[in-house]
Amino acid sequence: MASTFNNLLDRLHLTSKEEGVQTSEPTEEELKELRDVYVKAGQDHVFTFYDDLSTSEKAGLFERLKSFDPQYINEITEKALHPAKSSDESQGTKLEPLPEAATASILDSKEEDVQSWYTSGLEYVSKGQVAVVLMAGGQGTRLGSSDPKGCFNIGLPSQKSLFQIQAERIWKVQQLAEKQSGKKDIFVPWYVMTSGPTRRATEKYFEEHNYFGLQQDNVSIFEQGVLPCISNDGKILLETKAKIAVAPDGNGGIYQALLTSNVRTDMRKRGVQHIHAYCVDNCLVKVADPVFIGFAASEDVDIATKVVRKRNAKESVGLILQKNGKPDVVEYSEMDDATAEATDPKQPDLLKFRAANIVNHYYSFRFLESIEDWAHKLPHHVARKKIPHVDIETGETVKPDKPNGIKLEQFVFDVFPLLSLEKFACMEVKREDEFSPLKNAKGTGEDDPDTSKQDILNQGRRWVQNAGGIVESESAPEETGVEVSPLVSYGGEGLEFLSTRTIKAPAVIEKED
Numbered sequence: 001m002a003s004t005f006n007n008l009l010d011r012l013h014l015t016s017k018e019e020g021v022q023t024s025e026p027t028e029e030e031l032k033e034l035r036d037v038y039v040k041a042g043q044d045h046v047f048t049f050y051d052d053l054s055t056s057e058k059a060g061l062f063e064r065l066k067s068f069d070p071q072y073i074n075e076i077t078e079k080a081l082h083p084a085k086s087s088d089e090s091q092g093t094k095l096e097p098l099p100e101a102a103t104a105s106i107l108d109s110k111e112e113d114v115q116s117w118y119t120s121g122l123e124y125v126s127k128g129q130v131a132v133v134l135m136a137g138g139q140g141t142r143l144g145s146s147d148p149k150g151c152f153n154i155g156l157p158s159q160k161s162l163f164q165i166q167a168e169r170i171w172k173v174q175q176l177a178e179k180q181s182g183k184k185d186i187f188v189p190w191y192v193m194t195s196g197p198t199r200r201a202t203e204k205y206f207e208e209h210n211y212f213g214l215q216q217d218n219v220s221i222f223e224q225g226v227l228p229c230i231s232n233d234g235k236i237l238l239e240t241k242a243k244i245a246v247a248p249d250g251n252g253g254i255y256q257a258l259l260t261s262n263v264r265t266d267m268r269k270r271g272v273q274h275i276h277a278y279c280v281d282n283c284l285v286k287v288a289d290p291v292f293i294g295f296a297a298s299e300d301v302d303i304a305t306k307v308v309r310k311r312n313a314k315e316s317v318g319l320i321l322q323k324n325g326k327p328d329v330v331e332y333s334e335m336d337d338a339t340a341e342a343t344d345p346k347q348p349d350l351l352k353f354r355a356a357n358i359v360n361h362y363y364s365f366r367f368l369e370s371i372e373d374w375a376h377k378l379p380h381h382v383a384r385k386k387i388p389h390v391d392i393e394t395g396e397t398v399k400p401d402k403p404n405g406i407k408l409e410q411f412v413f414d415v416f417p418l419l420s421l422e423k424f425a426c427m428e429v430k431r432e433d434e435f436s437p438l439k440n441a442k443g444t445g446e447d448d449p450d451t452s453k454q455d456i457l458n459q460g461r462r463w464v465q466n467a468g469g470i471v472e473s474e475s476a477p478e479e480t481g482v483e484v485s486p487l488v489s490y491g492g493e494g495l496e497f498l499s500t501r502t503i504k505a506p507a508v509i510e511k512e513d
Helices: 002-011 028-040 055-066 070-081 111-126 162-181 199-208 251-260 263-270 290-299 337-341 371-377 412-418 449-466
Strands: 103-105 130-135 190-194 219-223 226-228 238-240 246-248 274-279 303-309 319-323 326-330 355-364 381-385 405-409 424-429 470-472 482-484 502-504 507-509
Touching: 028 055, 028 070, 070 226, 070 381, 070 405, 111 130, 111 162, 111 290, 130 251, 130 263, 162 199, 162 290, 190 199, 199 219, 219 263, 226 405, 246 405, 251 263, 251 371, 251 405, 251 412, 274 290, 290 303, 290 355, 290 424, 303 412, 319 412, 326 412, 355 412, 371 412, 449 470, 449 482, 502 507
Parallel strands: 103 424, 130 190, 130 274, 190 219, 303 424, 470 502, 482 507
Antiparallel strands: 226 246, 274 355, 303 355, 319 326, 319 355, 381 405
């Protein structure tokens, strides 16, 4: 059974081997066996410079090449470049909003329903049945930083990074669950998925900050897989004479990584039943949100997703809907104007298709137990890039000025169409409370550090005012916000101590006093 499972992982490229693990070069027999595999796949050029390498370089290259199945790489490349049309697509694409039975909205749900979800969500937390998976493989390159994006300081008065803000929200959820249940030592395990370039820096950052008050045993940092970069003519590219050019396999690599890192095994041992997964760049994310967990569990679904209301017909966002009777995500570029601008027959002032995807998902553990059944069905997508590489003829490094190859990646939502509508649900949340992505460099004016900071400060000001506090400022309008530490309040609760008090903005509320 174990060998069958490992063979499956190898076939799907779900194994993860690090270059340089082997300290001596392979035997002639081992080298010939591997070279023959690459010859058969038409990819043996990767051995062009092998004889000129040092022992350690030979060992590293051999280990990396052994971790790939070149025939499988050829197959997924061909499928990505020339995807086959499904029978549904050949007959035309039918788009409809998700059925009402599969949706809920914080904007218009009954207060008693929201409270019920919240209470049950905290109950699952108190039973140790909730875990969080963070997709944090990206670097802050567009932000002007080579550090992992989670380390980025968006300029809050407290100077907290994205990682710290999110860690403190987990801590607060644990405290809220302890208070509701009367139990002690309640933990929400946090699984942080990194990539090759960010793993060590992320580990170091968490170590230096003592895991932001969380127990180290409940924070697991793991790594998503990689795939070779491919030239425009289908050849695996060499980054150097001794190294394959590789790239992370996209946020859809989360499913494979849960297996290879033994994260799923750890979840099973802990008795986890409900998983919240999200991206690191959203400073407003409600990590392990009890309302979301409670809602999804009450619907008995395998996947649920949070969405925000699309601002207008032209906003360039992916939309969660049903496509040919299956839950799916359709990108803005895939919709014609008439479809994008269509209005809801029941609410004519709203768009018919308005559920904007924010990559904020719930999974049942029972569904993740079936990864082996569907991992091989997920498609790979093509990203055309300028990829530095070694010229096989000259041995010189080439830095192209236009796209010369492709990177293959999977999307986390590629799994949605595998579900029936009965096992999928969607919750609409307020954008101003739950979605503020960090995508662009400071000064861009949209989805940048300044907008992220301001969204947190604006939220804090609303919380203080809702609690009966008064916020005053003699500064510019953008300085009128209040930063409320997650250690004090998770979602605006527990701020009664601020009633009738006057807060001079900008301010930080770090503790009750």
